[in-house]
Amino acid sequence: MTRIGPTVSVRGEVTATDDISIEGRVEGPMWCEGHAVTIGEDAVVQGDIVGRDITIAGRVKGTLLATEVVDIRTTADVDGRIVSTRLILHEGSTFHGQVEPSQVDAAITVARHRRR
Numbered sequence: 001m002t003r004i005g006p007t008v009s010v011r012g013e014v015t016a017t018d019d020i021s022i023e024g025r026v027e028g029p030m031w032c033e034g035h036a037v038t039i040g041e042d043a044v045v046q047g048d049i050v051g052r053d054i055t056i057a058g059r060v061k062g063t064l065l066a067t068e069v070v071d072i073r074t075t076a077d078v079d080g081r082i083v084s085t086r087l088i089l090h091e092g093s094t095f096h097g098q099v100e101p102s103q104v105d106a107a108i109t110v111a112r113h114r115r116r
Helices: 104-115
Strands: 002-004 009-011 020-022 025-027 030-039 044-046 049-056 059-061 064-072 077-083 087-089 094-099
Touching: 030 104, 064 104
Parallel strands: 002 020, 009 025, 020 030, 025 044, 030 049, 044 059, 049 064, 059 077, 064 077, 064 087, 077 094
Antiparallel strands: none
């Protein structure tokens, strides 16, 4: 597993070919297709995230595109769009946005095209 620690701030695209854990700050898109993405409790991400499953405990602003599940934990604050067939929204979490459970395949195709 790749880890971006609490003292690290990244500006730009993050691409991971393994599961990734973010404890710091990321400003830009994260492309982790086929892998797990975990956003820690003190982490801040401003940008779209693509992954197999996405777990959020911190703050995220952007589109979350998961081929399996998006899990928004109690301490999470999410502002954006969720595209996934499964969503877990824990009591106490904050979510502002929209959920599109039936658009996963189309969204992945569009995301791949935009990435070129």
